[in-house]
Amino acid sequence: MNLEKLAKALIPDTDLLSVSEYEQLYPPRDMPAGAEVTRLAPSPTGFIHLGNLYSALADERAAHTTGGIFYLRIEDTDDKRKVDGAVESVIRSLDYFGLKFDEGAEIASPLNKYGPYYQRARAKIYRAFAKDLIARGLAYPCFCTAEELDEIREEQTAQGQTPGYWGKWAKCRNLSEEEIYSALSAKKPFVIRLKSQGDISKKFTFRDAIKGDITVTENDQDVVILKSDGIPTYHFAHAIDDHFMRTTLVIRGEEWLASLPVHLELFKVLGFKPPRYAHTASLMKMDGDTKRKLSKRKDPELSLDYYRAAGYFAPAVVKYLMTLLNSDFEEWEMKNPAADYRDFKFRINKMGKSGALFDLQKLADVSRSEISKLSEDECFAFLKGWADEFGSEADKARFENREYIIKILALIMGTGGKKRRKDLETAPQAIRLTDYFFDDAFSPEYSFRQDDETVNRVLSLFAESYDPSDDNQTWFAKLKAIAPRVGFAAEMSEYKQNPEAYRGNVSDVAEILRIAVTGSPNSPDLCTVMGILGKERTLARIAAAKR
RNA sequence: GGCCCUGUGGUCAAGCGGUUAAGACGGAGCCCUCUCAAGGCUCAAUCUCGGGUUCGAUUCCCGACAGGGUCACCA
Numbered sequence: 001m002n003l004e005k006l007a008k009a010l011i012p013d014t015d016l017l018s019v020s021e022y023e024q025l026y027p028p029r030d031m032p033a034g035a036e037v038t039r040l041a042p043s044p045t046g047f048i049h050l051g052n053l054y055s056a057l058a059d060e061r062a063a064h065t066t067g068g069i070f071y072l073r074i075e076d077t078d079d080k081r082k083v084d085g086a087v088e089s090v091i092r093s094l095d096y097f098g099l100k101f102d103e104g105a106e107i108a109s110p111l112n113k114y115g116p117y118y119q120r121a122r123a124k125i126y127r128a129f130a131k132d133l134i135a136r137g138l139a140y141p142c143f144c145t146a147e148e149l150d151e152i153r154e155e156q157t158a159q160g161q162t163p164g165y166w167g168k169w170a171k172c173r174n175l176s177e178e179e180i181y182s183a184l185s186a187k188k189p190f191v192i193r194l195k196s197q198g199d200i201s202k203k204f205t206f207r208d209a210i211k212g213d214i215t216v217t218e219n220d221q222d223v224v225i226l227k228s229d230g231i232p233t234y235h236f237a238h239a240i241d242d243h244f245m246r247t248t249l250v251i252r253g254e255e256w257l258a259s260l261p262v263h264l265e266l267f268k269v270l271g272f273k274p275p276r277y278a279h280t281a282s283l284m285k286m287d288g289d290t291k292r293k294l295s296k297r298k299d300p301e302l303s304l305d306y307y308r309a310a311g312y313f314a315p316a317v318v319k320y321l322m323t324l325l326n327s328d329f330e331e332w333e334m335k336n337p338a339a340d341y342r343d344f345k346f347r348i349n350k351m352g353k354s355g356a357l358f359d360l361q362k363l364a365d366v367s368r369s370e371i372s373k374l375s376e377d378e379c380f381a382f383l384k385g386w387a388d389e390f391g392s393e394a395d396k397a398r399f400e401n402r403e404y405i406i407k408i409l410a411l412i413m414g415t416g417g418k419k420r421r422k423d424l425e426t427a428p429q430a431i432r433l434t435d436y437f438f439d440d441a442f443s444p445e446y447s448f449r450q451d452d453e454t455v456n457r458v459l460s461l462f463a464e465s466y467d468p469s470d471d472n473q474t475w476f477a478k479l480k481a482i483a484p485r486v487g488f489a490a491e492m493s494e495y496k497q498n499p500e501a502y503r504g505n506v507s508d509v510a511e512i513l514r515i516a517v518t519g520s521p522n523s524p525d526l527c528t529v530m531g532i533l534g535k536e537r538t539l540a541r542i543a544a545a546k547r
Numbered sequence: 548g549g550c551c552c553u554g555u556g557g558u559c560a561a562g563c564g565g566u567u568a569a570g571a572c573g574g575a576g577c578c579c580u581c582u583c584a585a586g587g588c589u590c591a592a593u594c595u596c597g598g599g600u601u602c603g604a605u606u607c608c609c610g611a612c613a614g615g616g617u618c619a620c621c622a
Contacts, residue, residue, distance in 0.1 A: 041622090042622090043621080043622055075622065077621090077622080078620095078621055078622065080621080081621075081622075142620095146619095146620080149619085149620090157548090160548085160549090161549095162549065162550085162618080163549095163618065164618075164619095189620095191620050211552065211553090214551070214552075215551085216550080216551065217550080221618095223619095224619085224620050226620090227620040228620060229620080231620090233619090233620070233621085233622090234621075234622050235622095237622095238622095253616090254551095254552065254553095254615085254616065254617095255616055255617065255622095256616095256617095256622095257551060257552065257616075257617080258550075258551065258552095258616070258617040258618070259617080259618095260551090279552085281552085281553080281615090282615085282616085284614095284615080290614075290615090291614065291615070292615080293615080293616080323559070323560095323571085324559070327559070327560050327561075327570095327571095328560095328561080330559090330560095330570080330571060331561090331570070331571085334570090334571090352553095352559085352560080353552075353553060353554095354552085354553045354554070354614090354615080355553080355614090355615065355616090356558085356559060356560090357558060357559080359558050359559065359572070359573090361558075361572060361573055362558070362559065362571080362572050362573085363572095364572090365571085365572055365573085366572090372585095412583095412584090413584095414584080414585080418585090419584075419585050419586080420584090420585075421583090421584050421585075422584075422585070423583090423584065423585095476581070479581070480581095492580080492581085505581090506581060507580085507581045507582065508581090509581075510581035510582065511581075511582060513581090514581080514582065514583095520582090520583085521582060521583085522582050522583035522584085523582070523583065523584095524582090524583070524584070525581085525582095525583095526581070526582085527581095
């Protein structure tokens with residue numbers, strides 16, 4: 001059979017470069033030794049979830065801790081998956097979490113020399129190599145219809161054979177020249193398949209950067225490399241793109257492990273040196289009583305946009321993911337509490353081999369601790385940032401009087417002091433804590449535990465003696481003085497020794513006042529709260545709370 | 548079902564032939580306290596199961612079992 005002629009008939013494009021011309025067009029990168037080139041290669045659905053961020057963070061760290069390149073490639077070979085604005089959404093989401101691409105799709109960079117970064121725009125390259133493979137007898141056209149393939153599969157299943165297009169089942173593998181040209185002139189649609197040279201009975205060991213040595217058999221499947229629309233499958237595009245974009249380290253989910261033999265054979269027939277691979281254990285989630293991989297369809301609450309909207313502190317999410325990526329990160333962080341996480345020496349080979357369960361409690365803990373480290377300005381910026389994008393009008397308005405809100409934050413969150421509140425996981429949680437400082441949000445449902453008479457008496461007595469210039473101690477002494485007048489113990493110790501002798505104690509006095517002023521039995525130091533509210537509002541609230 | 552990966556407390560996990568089997572989250576309890584928060588202290592909880600190898604296995608080997616993944620003209 002004249003293979004050159006066949007290649008021209010199958011792929012008639014006349015504007016394709018030669019194999020060596022592509023090598024010149026995309027020369028090896030000039031990089032320091034040890035620098036890794038990694039990539040994020042999503043399909044353009046625009047939806048990325050925590051699992052994707054986890055893997056993207058591994059890519060980004062691997063590149064940026066070695067002085068390498070982290071780029072974005074869009075795998076749009078399946079047009080069913082395309083969603084408008086998806087690429088921008090990916091970039092924006094990752095940027096929110098502090099991950100930046102050095103080059104790639106929609107990235108303005110002088111480094112963009114290995115594009116185009118959309119696979120659809122790279123059709124010529126794939127076709128050039130498919131043509132070369134055909135001419136070398138390593139690929140062939142297949143005219144089987146979906147129905148025929150189904151039949152083959154059924155037959156294979158019935159016989160207990162491995163399903164797929166291989167060996168004797170690969171009907172089109174040995175089509176005669178005549179059969180091919182007659183099918184072609186009949187305009188029958190066709191795909192291009194790899195003519196696998198592999199032997200299923202031969203095993204080989206492959207070294208994965210995370211999983212270590214993995215023994216698999218050679219590939220014997222005549223996989224599709226060019227679909228009937230002339231667009232490559234993932235496998236073919238992967239081999240060509242990662243070669244010509246000069247990727248050094250392919251980090252991807254372990255679901256790809258199964259197709260590794262295919263990819264390695266592709267690299268081999270193409271004459272490319274394969275990159276190093278790191279197959280990451282995927283992030284899992286509890287579903288009923290079994291674990292399963294995080295799924296974009298089933299777990300919309302794991303969307304990155306969800307975390308943004310929920311007001312999680314982005315650096316906290318990243319740090320949580322870092323603890324999952326390299327478990328010694330946490331220890332390192334304890335030793336270097338002030339250091340940037342980027343200073344940590346991320347190691348791809350220290351990643352866990354088995355899939356970690358996504359632990360919302362742990363994320364919450366990291367989040368609490370990160371938020372508790374925020375300075376006044378950072379805290380203000382964080383909360384305002386959330387309010388501006390996701391908060392109500394009232395929430396937004398709250399940040400207009402900077403001086404006032406800063407005072408409140410210092411009180412409720414302890415910003416500026418050493419006693420920091422550490423139970424806040426998200427921005428809205430913190431903002432809700434400021435509600436009673438704003439009259440428009442102050443709508444108390446008083447829940448006094450004492451009878452009306454006691455409440456009124458305490459309130460009146462306090463109002464009479466209240467002096468906004470009192471310091472904390474003086475203020476509290478006045479509270480203590482009120483206690484015996486309503487039959488309560490002034491000292492906690494006295495009360496504890498003899499609880500039956502009193503109707504209550506100072507803390508009950510404080511509670512009445514607290515509910516009156518803040519609407520809640522819980523608040524930070526009441527004296528300071530009153531100070532921030534000012535005498536007028538304090539007294540007005542006390543008056544309004546009377547039964 | 549075939550093939551591949553994985554298997555230390557509830558969760559994330561250190562460990563790499565001899566350890567009282569780290570640490571973190573979570574849980575329980577106590578103390579302190581004007582409430583909340585914060586802080587201090589204490590406790591419970593783990594090597595999937597069999598066989599080997601070895602003076603000695605959580606650690607090495609084999610098997611079982613369990614969990615996960617994958618078997619497309621999707622990525």
